[in-house]
Amino acid sequence: MGLITKFYHFLHHHIRHSNRVIGSIVGLSILDQSFSIGCVYVWKSIIDQYLIRADQWSSSDFYIGVLSLVFLWQAMSFVSRLAKNRQSYKTTVLADQVSLSFFERAYGHVMSLSHDFHESRSTGQVMRQLSKAREDLDNVIKAFFDKLLIQVISFLIVTGFFFYIRWQIALIMLAFIPVFLYFTHRYTKKIDSVQRKINNKGEKAYASVQQALDAFMVVQSFQSQEMESARLRSNNRLAHQGLKSKTHAFLRLAFVQGSLINLARLSIIAAGGYYVFHGQITVGEVVLLSMWGYFIYNPMYQFSDLLAVFAEGMDSVARVEKLMRIEASIKSPRAGFRPIKVRGEVHFENVAFHYPGVSTGGIKHIDFTLPPGGKLAIVGPSGSGKSTLAKLLPRFYDVNSGCVRVDGVDVKQWDLQHLRAAIGMVLQDVVLFNDTIFNNIAYACGGQQNLKVPSDSLRKAVEQAAQKAFAHDFIMTLPQGYDTVVGERGIKLSGGEKQRIGIARTILRDPPILILDEATSALDSESEVMVMRALEQICENHTTLTIAHRLSTIRHCDQILFCEKGQIVERGDHDSLMALEGRYYRYVLLQREKETLPQNFGRVQSQSDNTPTAPEKIEWPV
Structure with missing residues (x-):
């Protein structure tokens, strides 16, 4: 029952603005069940008034009376079906609206989360959580209004009639319900626990598939199809084991429920036979009570299926709600800075930063100013913190100490949308x-x-x-x-x-500020020429921060920063740094050596034993 309580609280929170729609669904459900239950009462009248007393009627009166009641039964059935169809339509529309709204809010929240969240989570796993929650929530809402609500309404109506006809039989009928609910609750706890494990394994399998499909060229080039298939089979096998455990629990629950329902219906018929024998109720009323028992116990028999839907759905929703409770580490301040025009001045003031949960790496003592329209390049070996600097400017991460300013204002004081709108990457x-x-x-x-x-x-x-x-x-x-x-x-x-x-x-x-992060490093020479021409167009009259290895993209910059181990070790323009003959100078020589390497790559020198030697290993100069 805890699952239904959870869903009720969720429902109350998310569809409280749809009271008119919910009211119409409830009204149509009451109409449907009232006429459906009333149809059974017609058969009681046919049995008591005509079938048992057939010898008291003339042939014409008998057939007219029976056909009239049959016609009444058909008319009531038509109204019941009409109400049911309309109720199902409204439920489907409501379920779709609520699940889509929930999905959109969850998606919007995930997209608003900071880089540290996205870089630490599997995209496939998040996608699976969102899409499955939407699908499962849709199923839960339909199950609630199409089945559970109708079951509750029919239970209340039929119980009232039971007490009206013979309260002793009503008590017999109700006596089995606590036992029924006890076993249902006992098995539901286990089912709920297993379902969480199944969802967890399913998300991992989905993430594995999504990752392999994204990198299918790598998978095929390394002939790793079997390895990826084995990884998927492993996750699916674990999910399958959980499914078997859940199915066994459901079958045991269904067996117990079926046994209790059969025993209850037999008890009602036996009690009814006793009262018929003593002339206290009619045969038609016994048939009526037995058929009405169907409206009570058959929905309860289906209750285990409903619990399966609720267990799976509410676990999926809970996982997404857990995501939605994660707060963005980078937030836009209230009444943040929103300039009419951005000049494009950038200033890093003694900045230090390291990634969350990582004790090594990062940057420290970074200090430079880039005037509006200025061109600055950051170069250095891999892992020196170049790209990290680029992530701090648009506030993908916040500095641990120091300050990053744009137009003299700390980026933490900027409205986040206006800050990122001013920066192109x-x-x-x-x-x-x-x-x-x-x-x-x-x-x-x-x-x-x-x-x-x-x-x-x-x-x-x-x-x-x-x-x-x-x-x-x-x-x-x-x-x-x-x-x-x-x-x-x-x-x-x-x-x-x-x-x-x-x-x-x-x-x-x-945008007034540009960040070019290795924009040409993966291109061939011909493509690089075309991209360099395009970059010249985009950089004109814009403040430009360039991160690059190739000299063609940096030698004309106003200022060059050479970084190593997260610190600036040299700074100046190209000519002054070359004259210094320091790290940047050796970097340039290394670049030139790499440019000539393809001409000699693969050539071998003959030795006396005709054994080829490998080309000399190129090491980073220090």
Whole structure:
């Protein structure tokens, strides 16, 4: 019964604004059950008035009377079915509205959570939790109004008639209910516990599948299909074991319930026979009570199935509600800073940061100023904290100490939406949606891209952005041009093409501050040339923070910071750092050596024993 109590509290909280709809559902349910139960009473009249007293009626009066009652039974059945159909329709609509609303609120909450949440959770597991909760909640609401509510109404009506006809038989009928509820509650606790384990294993299996599908090229290239299948089988096997345990519990419960119901109905018939023998009730009333017993005990027999739906549904909802209780670690302040115009000045003041739960790594003593329209590059070996700096500026994470300012205002005091609207990011791995090229670029407009017929001005702006990003020409060579669907994560496009689509999206948004994080590191030389031309367009008159390995993207920056082990060890422009002949100088030499490496890669020198030697290992200079 605890499951139903949980659902009642959930229902009261989430559909309290739908009182009229709920009232109509309850009213239609009462109408349905009243006429359905009344149909049984018609058969009592046929038995007592006509079948038992058939010799007292003329042939014509007998058939007229019976046919009249049959016609009345049909009319009452029609009204009952009509009310039931209308009630089911309203219930279906309500269930869909509530489950969709719950799903949308949960999705909105998850999307509002900070980076630390998303980087620590499996995307597939979260997706499974949200989608399963929506589906299960829909089933629970339908089960509540279509079955449980009707069962309660029929129980109340029939119990009243039982007491009206013969209260002693009513007490016999009610005596079995506490025993019934005891065994139901006892098995429900076990079923609820097993269902939580099944859901947990199901989420892991779903996450495993989603992860493998996302990385299907890696799976196929390493011939790991069998390994991924074995991982899925392992999770499914555990879920299957839980399902078997749950099924056994249900079957035992169903056996106990069925035995109690049969015993109760036999008791009612036996008691009815006793009272008929003593002339206190009629045969029709015994038949009536026996048939009405169906309205009490058959729904109770189905109660175990209802509990299965409630157990699975409320566990799914509880998991999502647990997600919804997680608060974002990064919140926008009340009455946050919302400037009319952003100049684009960036200042890091003695900033230190390390990721939550990680004692090593991070950055410390970071201090620099980037004036409006300035160009700053951050270079250094992997793990030196370059990308971490880029995450602190749009407040994906908050600094542990120090301060990050934009236009002289601490980013913690900015309205979060206004801060991130002022910053555009072009990443190494551009994320494209499985949609058209047009919609992927127009995504920068915040929803306008979803219009079925975009305005002429929006289409013109998208094409202009694509031209500035040097993407228009290759887009027009595609069969459907801007209406070409790029596939999951842009899989139908090359790396350079995806980068230029991402740059066009940022150009369309036109933020005053740009972050270019390894925007060309994964491209071939030809694609790099095209992307570099596009980056020149986007960086003009914008404050630009560039994180890169390739010198072509940084040598013309006003200031270069060389980071190592989370600290700035050198700073200056390209020429001054080269003259210093320090870390940056050796970095440049290493880059030049790497650029010439393909010419000699794979060549071997002959030795006296004709044994080839491996190329020299290139190490990071210190």
